[in-house]
Amino acid sequence: GAVVSQHPSRVICKSGTSVKIECRSLDFQATTMFWYRQFPKKSLMLMATSNEGSKATYEQGVEKDKFLINHASLTLSTLTVTSAHPEDSSFYICSASRGAGGGEQYFGPGTRLTVT
């Protein structure tokens, strides 16, 4: 149990376009979902925390108008990178938690975004 999927696994887009990444908890209800960005050889940087039905809480330095997060249901959260630029190229990973906090998180396989 506790499987989290992400779609797409890889995406290439042109500068100025928007890209949507989906994160789904397949066999449990996720009260909280997290979005991380991982730079090469670096740790995960938490971008935002989202709870179903409420606005996401963004970490300091993360532009909420650029990285739109929608937690539409207890099994789905989406991250939309708007007006993407090459510097947005990265590995984006979501995780989901049954509880309201960041206790045990189940991670998706990640999405590799390349902006050309």
Next chain:
Amino acid sequence: GEDVEQSLFLSVREGDSSVINCTYTDSSSTYLYWYKQEPGAGLQLLTYIFSNMDMKQDQRLTVLLNKKDKHLSLRIADTQTGDSAIYFCAETNTGGFKTIFGAGTRLFVKA
């Protein structure tokens, strides 16, 4: 703010034990975790320990926690080539709303 630190690389021979170390600064840490990340993949939870425990063993994995020194270690017995990956140490504080990750230790297992 809270910080979690790990050494970046570890190289061992197949069959030897691996010990990956981690230090953290948050004295209110409640849960401490070890995650494994294989190339191009997300993170897989390996094991976790509550802050009121000193040790936890799970098959080839042994976690040791020294709360006084804020030091956490992961020992992998009989390390195999399939254990080659990046291992992340992470902690969640009492509030439980945020998990802080270390930068990850890249484990190389030589055949």
